[in-house]
Amino acid sequence: MIVKAVLAHPEGRPSTLEEVELDEPRADEILVRLVASGICHTDVSTHRLWPGMTGGRWPVVFGHEGAGVVEAVGDGIERVRPGDSVVMSYRSCRVCLECAAGHPYYCRQFATLNVSGTRPDGSTTLRVDGRPVFGSFFGQSSFATHSLAYEDNVVVVGQNIDLSVAAPFGCGLQTGAGTVMNVLELDERSSLVVFGAGGVGLSAVMAARALGVSTIVAVDPVESRRRVARELGATVAIDPGVDDVVEAVHGHTGGGATASIETSAIPDVLLQALDCLGARGTAVALGVGGMPEFTFAPLRLARGKSLRTTVEGDSDPHEFIPKLLELHAEGQLPVEKLIQRYRFDEFGRALHDAESGNAIKPVLLFG
Numbered sequence: 001m002i003v004k005a006v007l008a009h010p011e012g013r014p015s016t017l018e019e020v021e022l023d024e025p026r027a028d029e030i031l032v033r034l035v036a037s038g039i040c041h042t043d044v045s046t047h048r049l050w051p052g053m054t055g056g057r058w059p060v061v062f063g064h065e066g067a068g069v070v071e072a073v074g075d076g077i078e079r080v081r082p083g084d085s086v087v088m089s090y091r092s093c094r095v096c097l098e099c100a101a102g103h104p105y106y107c108r109q110f111a112t113l114n115v116s117g118t119r120p121d122g123s124t125t126l127r128v129d130g131r132p133v134f135g136s137f138f139g140q141s142s143f144a145t146h147s148l149a150y151e152d153n154v155v156v157v158g159q160n161i162d163l164s165v166a167a168p169f170g171c172g173l174q175t176g177a178g179t180v181m182n183v184l185e186l187d188e189r190s191s192l193v194v195f196g197a198g199g200v201g202l203s204a205v206m207a208a209r210a211l212g213v214s215t216i217v218a219v220d221p222v223e224s225r226r227r228v229a230r231e232l233g234a235t236v237a238i239d240p241g242v243d244d245v246v247e248a249v250h251g252h253t254g255g256g257a258t259a260s261i262e263t264s265a266i267p268d269v270l271l272q273a274l275d276c277l278g279a280r281g282t283a284v285a286l287g288v289g290g291m292p293e294f295t296f297a298p299l300r301l302a303r304g305k306s307l308r309t310t311v312e313g314d315s316d317p318h319e320f321i322p323k324l325l326e327l328h329a330e331g332q333l334p335v336e337k338l339i340q341r342y343r344f345d346e347f348g349r350a351l352h353d354a355e356s357g358n359a360i361k362p363v364l365l366f367g
């Protein structure tokens with residue numbers, strides 16, 4: 001079928017909205033008509049890293065926070081039916097050692113299934129004039145009117161759910177909230193410092209608030225983002241251009257935080273995320289994909305501190321997204337406060353606003 005998709009080209013050339021041919025669903029595929037798609041900073045950073053990751057498979061369709069309605073399913077699909085409302089997330093094989101042990105976010109096939117640009121057999125789902133258009137990005141390539149997705153990355157949600165709000169649950173919200181709820185397992189007595197009040201960082205702030213974490217510090221140079229962080233539950237907001245962040249955090253937490261989350265992908269900020277911890281504190285680095293190589297003295301990890309990473313906040317979307325939607329329905333995760341909506345044909349402005357920081361969570365709306 002002919003669909004419309006945003007094609008990304010080598011850097012320097014703007015993305016273009018074009019008509020492309022999408023395959024009919026194979027036995028294990030689900031055809032989804034997009035209603036909304038969030039833009040995550042990973043869409044922007046992967047565009048930059050794509051040549052190194054794939055050897056330059058252009059053009060390619062990004063987008064990995066899609067939500068929509070199922071139009072058709074392949075013969076092998078059992079759990080999903082045409083007409084279902086769905087949120088799409090990352091793919092996992094569901095059978096490797098990590099998947100079988102309940103950790104699909106560390107699936108051994110993760111790169112092949114999510115960021116290779118093709119199906120695992122090397123075919124593309126998209127083409128123009130017989131030439132391949134790469135996609136299958138997180139098993140969806142959601143910057144398009146239609147996606148081919150899979151049972152492992154499709155979560156059926158209630159028909160009453162506003163899909164323009166639910167779309168970012170598939171990555172940014174799940175990652176920030178999951179880091180707080182699944183990785184760090186914080187509680188009322190904990191203190192948390194979030195570096196970067198973007199879509200991921202603010203999701204962490206909302207989740208920490210929902211758990212009743214007593215001290216929540218947000219650090220961001222952008223005043224408007226610090227303001228939103230305060231509205232969403234940060235008890236302290238720090239401007240790193242004005243205050244000594246490490247000193248301020250030690251003051252607010254009585255000697256160092258229980259945990260910190262780094263989302264700016266800046267090496268010096270990661271060092272602050274370590275230095276602001278108290279004994280046995282844990283720093284989680286979320287922006288490592290786009291972070292340059294740098295060195296630091298191991299002494300920075302003294303007093304039992306840990307530094308770790310996570311994929312998608314250690315979240316299994318099939319369990320975690322319904323849980324997050326329930327919390328949202330109870331008013332606990334006011335994601336609406338992060339969202340700025342754009343018509344699909346305004347994708348250029350939306351991508352620009354995601355990159356420049358004008359919008360915290362741009363969401364594209366399809367027809």
Ligand SMILES: NC(=O)c1ccc[n+]([C@@H]2O[C@H](COP(=O)([O-])OP(=O)(O)OC[C@H]3O[C@@H](n4cnc5c(N)ncnc54)[C@H](O)[C@@H]3O)[C@@H](O)[C@H]2O)c1
Pocket residue numbers: 040041042045171172175195196197198199200201219220221222225240263264265266269286287288289290310311312313357360
């Ligand atoms: N690990 C994962 O599974 C996963 C999933 C989703 C996103 N990510 C990554 O997480 C990162 C955040 O994504 P996002 O969509 O929230 O991006 P974003 O650009 O909206 O957020 C980054 C924030 O960092 C702030 N910042 C800049 N300089 C700072 C400083 N000196 N101190 C503190 N904050 C500073 C920016 O103002 C911005 O608000 C990206 O690198 C993205 O690729 C990782």
Ligand SMILES: [Zn+2]
Pocket residue numbers: 092093094095096097098099100104106107108109
């Ligand atoms: Zn797996």
Ligand SMILES: [Zn+2]
Pocket residue numbers: 040041042043064171172
């Ligand atoms: Zn993402």
